[in-house]
Amino acid sequence: MARIIVITSGKGGVGKTTTSSALAMGLALRGHRTAVIDFDVGLRNLDLVMGCERRVVYDFVNVLNSEANLTQALIKDKRCENLFILPASQTRDKSSLKREGVGRVMEELSRGFDYVVCDSPAGIEHGAMMAMYYADDAIIVTNPEISSVRDSDRMLGILAGKSRRAETAATPIREYLLLSRYDPERVQRGDMMSVDDVQEILSLELLGVVPESKAVLTASNAGTPIILDKESDAGQAYSDVVKRYLGERLPHRFIETTKKGLLNRLFGE
Amino acid sequence: MGLLDRFRSNTSNQQVRGSAVVAKERLQILVAHDRAERNRPPYLNQLKEDILIVVRKYVNVDLNAIQVTYEQDERREILELNITFPDTSHSHNHDAK
Numbered sequence: 046m047a048r049i050i051v052i053t054s055g056k057g058g059v060g061k062t063t064t065s066s067a068l069a070m071g072l073a074l075r076g077h078r079t080a081v082i083d084f085d086v087g088l089r090n091l092d093l094v095m096g097c098e099r100r101v102v103y104d105f106v107n108v109l110n111s112e113a114n115l116t117q118a119l120i121k122d123k124r125c126e127n128l129f130i131l132p133a134s135q136t137r138d139k140s141s142l143k144r145e146g147v148g149r150v151m152e153e154l155s156r157g158f159d160y161v162v163c164d165s166p167a168g169i170e171h172g173a174m175m176a177m178y179y180a181d182d183a184i185i186v187t188n189p190e191i192s193s194v195r196d197s198d199r200m201l202g203i204l205a206g207k208s209r210r211a212e213t214a215a216t217p218i219r220e221y222l223l224l225s226r227y228d229p230e231r232v233q234r235g236d237m238m239s240v241d242d243v244q245e246i247l248s249l250e251l252l253g254v255v256p257e258s259k260a261v262l263t264a265s266n267a268g269t270p271i272i273l274d275k276e277s278d279a280g281q282a283y284s285d286v287v288k289r290y291l292g293e294r295l296p297h298r299f300i301e302t303t304k305k306g307l308l309n310r311l312f313g314e
Numbered sequence: 315m316g317l318l319d320r321f322r323s324n325t326s327n328q329q330v331r332g333s334a335v336v337a338k339e340r341l342q343i344l345v346a347h348d349r350a351e352r353n354r355p356p357y358l359n360q361l362k363e364d365i366l367i368v369v370r371k372y373v374n375v376d377l378n379a380i381q382v383t384y385e386q387d388e389r390r391e392i393l394e395l396n397i398t399f400p401d402t403s404h405s406h407n408h409d410a411k
Contacts, residue, residue, distance in 0.1 A: 191337045191340065191341055194341055195345065195348070198345045198349070199348065202348070202349070202352045206352075235334050235335070236333045237334055238334045238338055238341075242334065242337075245338075246341050246342060246345055
């Protein structure tokens with residue numbers, strides 16, 4: 046049985062797809078058979094971030110409508126044999142996602158995979174609801190910014206009330222916080238909320254802090270999940286995220302400013 | 315920027331320090347409010363209307379005369395009904411909890 050993980054946030058542009066691709070790749074690299082699904086029907090992007098956009102033949106909606114089977118639609122990653130991508134349809138709309146159909150696909154994936162990562166669309170409409178409905182775990186991607194935190198809290202309410210686990214009174218979804226686009230210097234200056242501030246408000250288990258990093262754009266430009274860029278701070282942060290998700294206890298990195306010496310402070314920048 | 319300004323800018327930073335604090339405070343209020351709203355039982359409005367029907371059998375009050383507040387802490391839920399009777403000859407304020 047696979048563990049189903051939803052990457053969600055409410056707010057758009059906070060790093061859901063970046064996180065989905067990094068987590069899926071990270072899990073696969075550690076030997077777990079992993080499928081990553083793009084739930085953003087109509088605005089498919091995961092294939093671009095994963096670098097497999099030219100290999101899309103069939104998509105999630107084709108599978109739901111029995112126009113293709115899963116084996117035909119799943120794209121095998123070229124860098125890691127344990128990783129498969131199920132792209133969203135670009136031409137249909139989100140109403141193509143029916144709860145029963147999605148459930149069937151989840152069940153089938155559960156049989157062949159260890160982890161199923163669901164990349165949720167932004168918002169709290171149907172697509173986002175479908176992405177989180179069958180989840181066992183939820184990673185709430187949040188930026189240290191007022192509207193993102195509020196939306197994350199809203200999403201927590203939805204996970205607690207509208208998911209399958211909530212409806213069947215099963216063990217609740219395990220919820221984790223992933224704080225992204227974090228800028229320790231701005232935090233130190235007092236114009237960005239700190240990890241502690243956000244945690245105090247959301248009270249979630251912190252899975253990791255991903256610093257604001259130019260490497261993220263470079264990686265998505267190239268279609269490479271950021272976790273493969275082992276030199277970059279964001280890539281390393283995502284490696285830690287994967288390890289923590291799998292149960293390792295690691296200290297959080299990238300939350301302190303790199304200490305500047307006196308000379309640097311006087312003449313730097 | 316002169317050398318002195320560089321030292322000075324450190325002190326003025328202390329005053330600027332605050333937009334994150336403001337954000338956090340605003341969020342704490344917002345989130346508490348959102349959560350309270352979310353945790354309200356869905357039947358509250360219907361309950362209010364039903365109580366009004368019962369009360370109206372005896373006293374003519376309007377919907378605004380009934381206040382229903384709902385609070386929840388870790389150990390208990392408190393549903394408070396406050397009915398203000400109209401100001402007639404032998405008027406009295408009646409609280410029901």
